[in-house]
Structure formats: C-alpha cells, structure tokens
Amino acid sequence: MRQPGIEPGSRRWQRRILTIVLLARILASFKIIYILFDYTNFMTYYDKIAKGYNELYKEEQLNKVKLIIKNLNIKDEKVLDIGCGTAFYSNLFKNYTGIDNSKEMIKGKKECIYGNAENLPFKDKSFDAVICITSIHNFKDVKKAISEMKRVYKNKVAISVLKKAKKFGEIRKLIKENFDVKEIEEEKDVIFIGAK
Ligand SMILES: C[S@@+](CC[C@H](N)C(=O)[O-])C[C@H]1O[C@@H](n2cnc3c(N)ncnc32)[C@H](O)[C@@H]1O
Secondary structure, eight states: OOOTTOOTTSHHHHHHHHHHHHHHHHHHHHHHHHHHHHHHHHSOHHHHHHHHHHHHHHHHHHHHHHHHHHHHTOSSOEEEEETOTTOTTGGGOSEEEEEESOTTTTTTOTTEEEOOTTSOOSOTTOEEEEEEESOGGGOSOHHHHHHHHHHHEEEEEEEEEETTOTTHHHHHHHHHHHSOOEEEEOSSEEEEEEEO
C-alpha cells in the first residue's frame, strides 16, 4: 500500500528504498558474523590445534604409550583408547580402537570413532584393556568416564594423568577407589596401571 505523499520515483521514495537496502545489508553482515562466531564456538580446543598436535606432542606421548605397553604386557589384546586424539601410535597395537570427541583429531583414522568418554557406545566387557593417555583431565564428568571404563573393560587398565592438571588429586582419588592400580612416575604424568 502506498503512503500518501510518497510517489514512486520521488526523492522521499528513493531515500526510503536506500534506507531499506542499507538496513538489509547491515542485518546480513550481522548474520555472517554470527554464523562464523557460532562455528568457531562449536569447535573444541582440540579441533583447533589438531593439525599441529603431532608435531608438538608426539615425542612425549610416545614415551607414555611405550611405558603402558610394557607394563601392561599388551600383545594382541583388544584395546580401547579413550580420548585417543590423533592416535598416531595406534600401529603399536594389534587390536586397537580409539574414541575421541574431536572430529578434527580423528580425521582420516579408520580405527577411531567419534564419541564421548562419558557415554561409551560399547557393550559391557567388550575390551580386554582400556587405556587413557593425558585425556582424563579434559573430561567433563570424570566420575562417569571412570564408571564407563570399568563397564567396558575386562582386566587391564592404564590411565595416564597430567601431574599439573588442576583436578589431579580428585582424579587420583577416583582412580584408586575404582581400580587396583600401581603408580608409575613419568616426566609429566603419573600413570595408573593395573590388571585383575
Ligand atoms: C592431550 S590429548 C591426548 C590425545 C592422545 N591420547 C595422545 O596421547 O596423544 C586429549 C584428547 O582428549 C579428547 N577429549 C577431551 N574430552 C573428551 C571426552 N569427553 N570424550 C572423548 N575425548 C575427549 C580431546 O579431544 C583430545 O584429543
């Protein structure tokens, strides 16, 4: 409906059209900024550092993996690695499955699946061993993650915990309450290891 006094083609009409176009452009750019912000917000910290992860941490993590394999005497057992990251060390195991909640970290890894430590998509006792290397301090619900580990493993467990993690004391207490483990002191982690 035309307003009285605004004739199509008049100066007022042109100004009104210009204002509408400008407002539409401003709203569109807000929408683009919102979409970008929302996307980066949705990514986990590990999604963002995934590409450079191996270069930064491969050496120190490999040392922990080797200690675990040696102390748990892992040969051809079915192993679940919770918070597996890039799982660059998966070739050291004969029967390996990794799970991680960062899609970027597990990108291209057929032996790894996307999922949460607090809600493992596996049946009870479906793995001989569970390992968890420098990941547990990142889990939202450590208690639930530990009860999930207990549910899916048969007899071997190794949880490597970053010594400087804020929740270190709380995590150690929960591990000791739930598993019969010894402690191996490593440069940056304490590795809790046990076999039934
Ligand atoms: C420091 S990295 C360790 C990766 C690997 N274990 C290693 O030693 O190289 C921690 C990993 O835990 C994963 N993570 C954090 N919270 C998780 C959760 N709730 N469930 C599964 N994975 C999780 C992160 O995405 C990240 O890949």
